[in-house]
Amino acid sequence: MSMPIEDCFSVLVSRWSDELVVTSAGNSSEVWWETTHDTEKTFYLEASMSLSTMFAAGVAMGYPDARVWAFLGDGAFVMNTGLLFVERDLALPNMVSIIVANRCYGATDSVDLPNGRSIDFSGMARAAGIPNVFRFTSTKELEAGFDEAFKGVGPTTVVLELDRPTRHYESPPFDGPELKYRFGRALEKRFGNKVLP
Amino acid sequence: MNEASPQRSPNDVARTVADVLHGEKAKLVASLPDNWIAPMIRHFDSDSRFRHVAVNREEAAVGLCSGAFFTGSPGVALMGASGFLTCIYAITKISYTYQIPMLFLITERGAPGDAARYHVSNGLYLRSVIDAINMPAIYIERFEDLHKIGVAYRHASVIGRPYVVALGRNLLKGVA
Numbered sequence: 001m002s003m004p005i006e007d008c009f010s011v012l013v014s015r016w017s018d019e020l021v022v023t024s025a026g027n028s029s030e031v032w033w034e035t036t037h038d039t040e041k042t043f044y045l046e047a048s049m050s051l052s053t054m055f056a057a058g059v060a061m062g063y064p065d066a067r068v069w070a071f072l073g074d075g076a077f078v079m080n081t082g083l084l085f086v087e088r089d090l091a092l093p094n095m096v097s098i099i100v101a102n103r104c105y106g107a108t109d110s111v112d113l114p115n116g117r118s119i120d121f122s123g124m125a126r127a128a129g130i131p132n133v134f135r136f137t138s139t140k141e142l143e144a145g146f147d148e149a150f151k152g153v154g155p156t157t158v159v160l161e162l163d164r165p166t167r168h169y170e171s172p173p174f175d176g177p178e179l180k181y182r183f184g185r186a187l188e189k190r191f192g193n194k195v196l197p
Numbered sequence: 198m199n200e201a202s203p204q205r206s207p208n209d210v211a212r213t214v215a216d217v218l219h220g221e222k223a224k225l226v227a228s229l230p231d232n233w234i235a236p237m238i239r240h241f242d243s244d245s246r247f248r249h250v251a252v253n254r255e256e257a258a259v260g261l262c263s264g265a266f267f268t269g270s271p272g273v274a275l276m277g278a279s280g281f282l283t284c285i286y287a288i289t290k291i292s293y294t295y296q297i298p299m300l301f302l303i304t305e306r307g308a309p310g311d312a313a314r315y316h317v318s319n320g321l322y323l324r325s326v327i328d329a330i331n332m333p334a335i336y337i338e339r340f341e342d343l344h345k346i347g348v349a350y351r352h353a354s355v356i357g358r359p360y361v362v363a364l365g366r367n368l369l370k371g372v373a
Contacts, residue, residue, distance in 0.1 A: 047290035051260030058264020082253040176295035197354045
C-alpha cells in the first residue's frame with residue numbers, strides 16, 4: 001500500500017508551520033516546490049545524492065530551538081545507508097529524517113531501485129538504533145500519526161511509502177547561490193545571527 | 198632532527214591546529230580517520246571548544262559542514278587524502294553549486310617520505326586532482342606554518358568555496 005506524493009505532501013504542508021526543510025534531489029525537491037513555492041524555510045539540496053540528511057543535521061545542530069525536516073529519496077538512502085549510524089550518534093532531538101520511498105530513482109526517469117520492492121526501510125532504521133521510527137502507507141495514517149512522528153523528540157526516521165511518480169514536476173527555478181542567500185538571509189532574520197559573509 | 202627525537206608530539210600539533218581554528222571561531226569538526234591524523238581526531242573529540250562528529254563516509258562531512266555554514270560558522274572536515282578524493286562529487290555538486298565554504302584538513306599521503314605503497318596513487322594524483330577542480334590549497338610541512346590554516350579558513354568564506362589544507366607527514370609526526 002502506498003500514496004501519491006502529491007497527496008502526501010499536501011498533508012505535510014497543511015501541518016507545516018515554522019520547521020526548516022531540506023529536500024533532496026528529484027521528487028522531494030520538485031513536489032515540495034510545486035506545493036509550497038517556499039525559499040525562506042526550505043533549502044532545495046538538489047545536488048545531494050545521499051547527503052541531504054547530513055546537510056540538515058549541520059543546520060539542526062546550530063539551531064537547537066528550531067525543528068528541521070530532512071527529506072531523503074530512497075535512491076539516495078540506499079547509496080549511503082551508513083548515514084543512519086551517524087544520525088543515531090548525533091541523536092538530534094530536533095530533526096526528523098524523512099525517507100521518500102517510491103522504490104525508484106525518481107530524479108532519473110523512475111528507473112527501478114535494485115531490490116527496491118523488498119527493502120524494509122523502517123526495519124533498517126530500527127536496526128541502526130534510531131529510537132523513533134514511523135512508516136506511513138496512506139494519507140489517513142499520516143494524518144493520524146503526524147503529531148507523534150513529527151513533533152516528538154528525535155532522532156526520528158519517517159518512511160513515506162509512495163506511489164511511483166506519474167508526472168514530472170519542474171525543479172525550483174533558482175541557481176545555487178540564490179538559494180544560499182534566500183535561505184541564509186531568512187535564517188539571519190529569524191534567529192538574529194550572522195550567517196552570510 | 199630525525200624521527201627518533203621529535204621536536205613536538207603529534208598532540209602538540211593537534212592542539213595548535215585546534216587553537217588556530219578556535220581563533221577563527223570554527224565550531225564543527227567532522228572527521229574520518231587516517232593514521233596520521235588519529236591523534237588530531239582524538240584531540241577534537243575531547244576539546245570542548247568544538248563539536249566533533251565522527252562520520253562514516255567522507256562525503257558525509259561535506260554535507261554536515263555545508264549545513265553548518267548556515268549557522269554562521271563554516272565546518273571543518275578532517276580526513277586522509279584517500280577520503281578527500283572520494284569527495285569530488287560532493288565538492289563540485291554541493292560546495293561549488295551553492296557556493297558554500299568549508300575547510301578540508303587532509304593528509305598529504307603518498308608524498309616523499311610516505312613508505313606506504315597503497316598511498317602511491319595519492320602521491321601521483323592528489324595535487325593534480327585538487328588543481329583540476331580549481332580548489333584553493335595550501336600545503337603545510339612545518340609547524341611554524343600552521344597559522345596558515347586560519348588564513349585558509351577565513352579566505353574560504355571570502356571566496357564562497359572550500360579551501361584545502363594538506364598536512365605533511367613530518368609535521369603530523371612531530372618532526373617538522
